[in-house]
Amino acid sequence: xxxxxxxxxxxxxxxxxxxxxxxxxxxxxxxxxxxxxxxxxxxxxxxxxxxxxxxxxxxxxxxxxxxxxxxxxxxxxxxxxxxxxxxxxxxxxxxxxxxxxxxxxxxxxxxxxxxxxxxxxxxxxxxxxxxxxxxxxxxxxxxxxxxxxxxxxxxxxxxxxxxxxxxxxxxxxxxxxxxxxxxxxxxxxxxxxxxxxxxxxxxxxxxxxxxxxxxxxxxxxxxxxxxxxxxxxxxxxxxxxxxxxxxxxxxxxxxxxxxxxxxxxxxxxxxxxxxxxxxxxxxxxxxxxxxxxxxxxxxxxxxxxxxxxxxxxxxxxxxxxxxxxxxxxxxxxxxxxxxxxxxxxxxxxxxxxxxxxxxxxxxxxxxxxxxxxxxxxxxxxxxxxxxxxxxxxxxxxxxxxxxxxxxxxxxxxxxxxxxxxxxxxxxxxxxxxxxxxxxxxxxxxxxxxxxxxxxxxxxxxxxxxxxxxxxxxxxxxxxxxxxxxxxxxxxxxxxxxxxxxxxxxxxxxxxxxxxxxxxxxxxxxxxxxxxxxxxxxxxxxxxxxxxxxxxxxxxxxxxxxxxxxxxxxxxxxxxxxxxxxxxxxxxxxxxxxxxxxxxxxxxxxxxxxxxxxxxxxxxxxxxxxxxxxxxxxxxxxxxxxxxxxxxxxxxxxxxxxxxxxxxxxxxxxxxxxxxxxxxxxxxxxxxxxxxxxxxxxxxxxxxxxxxxxxxxxxxxxxxxxxxxxxxxxxxxxxxxxxxxxxxxxxxxxxxxxxxxxxxxxxxxxxxxxxxxxxxxxx
Numbered sequence: 001x002x003x004x005x006x007x008x009x010x011x012x013x014x015x016x017x018x019x020x021x022x023x024x025x026x027x028x029x030x031x032x033x034x035x036x037x038x039x040x041x042x043x044x045x046x047x048x049x050x051x052x053x054x055x056x057x058x059x060x061x062x063x064x065x066x067x068x069x070x071x072x073x074x075x076x077x078x079x080x081x082x083x084x085x086x087x088x089x090x091x092x093x094x095x096x097x098x099x100x101x102x103x104x105x106x107x108x109x110x111x112x113x114x115x116x117x118x119x120x121x122x123x124x125x126x127x128x129x130x131x132x133x134x135x136x137x138x139x140x141x142x143x144x145x146x147x148x149x150x151x152x153x154x155x156x157x158x159x160x161x162x163x164x165x166x167x168x169x170x171x172x173x174x175x176x177x178x179x180x181x182x183x184x185x186x187x188x189x190x191x192x193x194x195x196x197x198x199x200x201x202x203x204x205x206x207x208x209x210x211x212x213x214x215x216x217x218x219x220x221x222x223x224x225x226x227x228x229x230x231x232x233x234x235x236x237x238x239x240x241x242x243x244x245x246x247x248x249x250x251x252x253x254x255x256x257x258x259x260x261x262x263x264x265x266x267x268x269x270x271x272x273x274x275x276x277x278x279x280x281x282x283x284x285x286x287x288x289x290x291x292x293x294x295x296x297x298x299x300x301x302x303x304x305x306x307x308x309x310x311x312x313x314x315x316x317x318x319x320x321x322x323x324x325x326x327x328x329x330x331x332x333x334x335x336x337x338x339x340x341x342x343x344x345x346x347x348x349x350x351x352x353x354x355x356x357x358x359x360x361x362x363x364x365x366x367x368x369x370x371x372x373x374x375x376x377x378x379x380x381x382x383x384x385x386x387x388x389x390x391x392x393x394x395x396x397x398x399x400x401x402x403x404x405x406x407x408x409x410x411x412x413x414x415x416x417x418x419x420x421x422x423x424x425x426x427x428x429x430x431x432x433x434x435x436x437x438x439x440x441x442x443x444x445x446x447x448x449x450x451x452x453x454x455x456x457x458x459x460x461x462x463x464x465x466x467x468x469x470x471x472x473x474x475x476x477x478x479x480x481x482x483x484x485x486x487x488x489x490x491x492x493x494x495x496x497x498x499x500x501x502x503x504x505x506x507x508x509x510x511x512x513x514x515x516x517x518x519x520x521x522x523x524x525x526x527x528x529x530x531x532x533x534x535x536x537x538x539x540x541x542x543x544x545x546x547x548x549x550x551x552x553x554x555x556x557x558x559x560x561x562x563x564x565x566x567x568x569x570x571x572x573x574x575x576x577x578x579x580x581x582x583x584x585x586x587x588x589x590x591x592x593x594x595x596x597x598x599x600x601x602x603x604x605x606x607x608x609x610x611x612x613x614x615x616x617x618x619x620x621x622x623x624x625x626x627x628x629x630x631x632x633x634x635x636x637x638x639x640x641x642x643x644x645x646x647x648x649x650x651x652x653x654x655x656x657x658x659x660x661x662x663x664x665x666x667x668x669x670x671x672x673x674x675x676x677x678x679x680x681x682x683x684x685x686x687x688x689x690x691x692x693x694x695x696x697x698x699x700x701x702x703x704x705x706x707x708x709x710x711x712x713x714x715x716x717x718x719x720x721x722x723x724x725x726x727x728x729x730x731x732x733x734x735x736x737x738x739x740x741x742x743x744x745x746x747x748x749x750x751x752x753x754x755x756x757x758x759x760x761x762x763x764x765x766x767x768x769x770x771x772x773x774x775x776x777x778x
Contacts, residue, residue: 035349035359035378036400037472038498040088040411040451043746058405063113064390069093070401072409073111084401085768086394088411088451088468089760091741092714112167112174164224164235171253177224177235189224189235189249223307227296231262232318232325234305236291246277246291248305248318248327265327277314279330279370286333286371288314293388297345299366306365308340308352313360315368332368334360337519337541342388346398349377353389353402355542356381356498356515357412381515382410383500383544384589406589415472428771432735436718436728436775441735442756443477443485443772452477452770454501455756457748459595461777462508463756464488464526466501474499476526480508481777488526489514494533499524500545501746506595511548523556534570547593553623555579555593567591567601569623579621594642598622600650602637618650618663630663644751649701660701660719671701671719702728702749714743716757728775729759735771738763752776 062072070082070090081093164177174192223236235247250262267276277288290310297304298321305316307330314330342353350360359378368374382404389402400412428441442463445452451468461481469475475490476499488510491497500513510526514533523546525532534554544557552572559565565582579599580587591601599621606615616636621627630637635652642648648663649671660671701719716728733740738761748756754776762768 035414036351036357036380036412037415038380038410038474039399039413039468039472040090041404041453041466042090042408042411043454043501043744059403059408060387060405061110062388062390062401062403062409063111064392064401065113066392068392068394069113070390070392070409071111071113072403079111082409084392084394084399084411086397086399087445087768087770088413089742089768089770090401090409090411091760091762091768110165112165114167114169164222166224166226166233168226168228168253170228173226173253175224175226175233177222177237189233189247191251222290222292223294225294225296230296230303230321230323230325232296234294234296234307236294236307246288246307246316246327248325250325265325267327267329276329279314279332282333282371286311288330288333290339293340293342293344295343295345295350297350297362297366299363302366304366306343306345306350308343308354310339312336313340313343313350313352313365315365317366332370332372334365334368334372334374341386344389344391346391351389351400353386355384355386357386357389357400357402379515379517379519380412380497381519381521381542382498383513383515383521383542386410413472432773434728434733434735434773434775435730436716436726439773439775440777441771442479442774442777445770449477452758452772453744454746455744455748455758455772456502456504456746457750457754457756457774457777458504458506458508459750459752460506460508461750461754462504463772463774463777464502464504464510465758465772466499466512476502476510476512476524478508478510478526489524489531495520503545503547503747505548505550505552507550507552509548509552511546511554513543513545523554525554544589547591549593549597550595551597553593553597555591555599557587557589557591567599569593569597569599569621571623577623580619580627590638590640592640592642594646594648595644596646598642598646600640600642600648602640618648620646620648633668635659641747651703660703700749700753702745702755704743704745714740714760716743716745735759735761735773738769741768 059072059074062070064070068084070084071079072082073079083091083093085091166175167173168175172193176190176192224233226233231251231253233247233249233251235249237245237247246267248265250264252262275287278284278286288307288309288311291307291314292309294305294307297306301321303318303321303325305318305327307314307316311333313334313336315332315334316327316330318327319325336352336354336358338354338356340352340354344351345362348362350362350365352358352360357378357380358376360374360376364374384407385405387403387405389400392399392401398414400414402410402412404410428444430441432439432441443449443452443465448470449467450470450472453466455463455465457463463479465477467475467477469490473491474496476488477485478488479485489496489499489512491499495516495518496514497517498513498515502510502512504510508527512524512526513521514524515521520535521540521543523534523543525534525548541559541561541563546554546556548554554570555567556570557565557567565587567579567581567587568576569579570576580601580603582603586604588602588604591599593599601619601621602616603619604616616638618630618633618637618640619627620630633652638651638653640648640650646664650661650663652659652661662669662671702716703719704714704716715730718726718728720726729740729743731740740759741762742760744758744760745755754774756772756774756777759771759773760768761771
């Protein structure tokens with residue numbers, strides 16, 4: 001895999017009190033124009049138990065309210081609300097994780113946010129996997145108003161809500177795709193008029209507006225996208241027998257009563273060949289598959305429908321802007337290396353979410369024919385799957401918030417030009433007092449740094465973190481014990497566009513993922529010698545976050561060109577060994593490498609009794625000895641962390657219990673056990689947001705927790721034993737007269753029980769900032 005290594009010497013003697021203007025002019029000149037810049041990221045785990053397989057939540061769907069507020073629906077939970085700040089900080093307003101009894105909704109839904117005419121904010125949640133309800137939610141109070149089971153009797157069965165919903169904000173119409181449960185199967189669409197007054201909002205005027213020929217096999221509706229400017233709705237269906245269908249519906253809105261369909265057009269793919277979805281002259285490899293999102297766009301006086309799928313973006317020319325409209329085969333497909341999960345048009349750009357962000361010129365996309373290999377204006381690769389995004393305008397500037405599954409959110413600014421770093425990176429070394437006792441501020445935002453995240457710490461007190469400079473460039477900052485902060489790597493140089501959270505070993509060697517503007521990706525190794533780029537082979541589609549052991553071995557997850565996930569370990573001499581290949585398994589980011597080279601990872605295997613359920617297992621791998629499955633968990637493992645002597649700390653969920661355990665010498669130790677529905681009266685939070693930190697020799701663990709509904713309260717807690725849980729921060733704690741609004745903790749708990757974490761702070765005027773806090777670090 002690793003075909004070459006190039007040593008990139010970077011001057012790394014930059015210190016805290018050094019003026020950085022000369023550094024900026026030397027290092028921040030981009031190799032090409034970058035229109036999007038990542039200015040913040042947040043890993044969020046407000047997860048409850050989920051189902052018996054112990055699945056944890058993932059952010060797949062989100063929507064914006066237009067005023068900087070974001071609504072998101074994680075798996076197994078109700079919608080949560082967040083506020084985006086221009087600094088890139090995402091503040092939690094309402095965090096839901098099930099009801100007061102710990103039950104999860106298992107919604108897996110799509111969210112659409114809108115404002116009613118009375119300026120009251122509402123969310124529309126569309127359920128899936130048998131949850132066929134629309135739910136309304138007030139943003140200010142997070143109170144719910146279920147619409148009830150939205151089903152239309154069809155004689156031999158019922159039509160229930162499918163996977164897509166969209167909102168015509170000009171005419172207050174909610175469009176929802178439906179599927180027919182019964183024989184024969186049918187594709188349906190319903191339109192609901194949103195009626196409201198000063199106290200409530202209801203849906204009326206439910207109307208069946210589309211019904212197609214019956215077919216055999218199950219029918220799932222995947223996408224709904226409306227175009228209020230042209231009164232059009234696009235719907236994509238996929239059937240269990242391999243047939244797919246795309247509908248285009250033209251409607252005339254009424255001020256009262258039902259929406260009236262003018263005509264419905266469709267392109268149908270016959271059988272498994274799906275020939276109706278293939279541009280003329282191309283083969284089966286250019287079919288439209290897995291269509292989950294799309295958008296309408298106007299270019300050159302014509303109207304286009306752009307559909308994202310597994311093979312890229314399909315371009316449909318549906319006629320002159322003013323009509324008449326026709327729907328036929330796509331005229332082009334724009335290839336991408338990854339699944340185009342979400343497509344939206346923003347101004348003159350087509351932005352695609354596909355393991356990162358791709359921005360294409362709209363006119364170039366519209367002019368494409370056949371199989372088009374169009375070079376994007378921006379490639380922003382990220383080390384994990386990406387999903388829906390929303391564009392919000394704050395103080396006349398546009399920001400993009402991207403859902404990243406279990407990794408929470410990424411935040412981007414629309415910006416161009418090189419810019420310059422202003423001022424200095426200021427060391428703090430300021431004493432503060434928190435709930436857990438004395439602490440120090442090691443770094444503040446301001447003075448060159450606008451956003452910090454993902455702090456890591458080794459046993460010697462050396463630190464590293466991910467940061468954004470005030471000219472909106474990502475950087476990896478490193479500080480050795482007794483030394484000063486330095487910029488070890490920065491985007492805008494050597495084609496670098498993004499970094500992952502760093503990992504540090506006890507030799508103070510740092511590794512991280514790096515994405516490049518040409519679409520490539522690699523692993524960076526940072527030490528006293530400089531920056532070494534370890535390149536991935538051409539057959540690698542994407543990498544995940546690397547973790548490093550004391551001897552320099554690096555564990556990382558990759559996906560190869562054949563689509564298999566592979567967990568690998570690269571030794572210090574460059575030898576790569578396969579830890580696990582996910583052919584009969586599912587792999588994810590639940591893995592860690594310990595100081596001595598043991599790799600603990602979580603695999604999921606399909607339950608033979610229920611093919612929709614995956615049973616999770618903990619594995620421990622050692623070079624030369626292979627992998628061993630850890631039995632007797634009696635639940636699902638998450639977030640394994642490996643300390644010295646192979647001690648593994650992990651979270652275990654299942655059977656309505658949540659536990660923190662350690663595993664060593666084939667024995668488990670229960671550090672803490674609780675029921676996630678229980679509200680702890682002393683601490684005032686729900687015990688359902690546990691993310692253990694690094695295991696230590698005595699089995700103690702650090703985790704974050706949050707109240708499950710407004711008022712939001714961030715906590716950083718330390719498990720000492722099952723009967724002793726120590727609070728390190730609590731809601732209401734202040735730093736420099738600023739109130740803590742969130743806590744970020746990642747791998748910052750070392751063998752000496754020292755730790756570091758990041759606080760999001762807000763002053764009385766609403767301005768936000770961040771600070772790196774250390775406790776027990778000499």
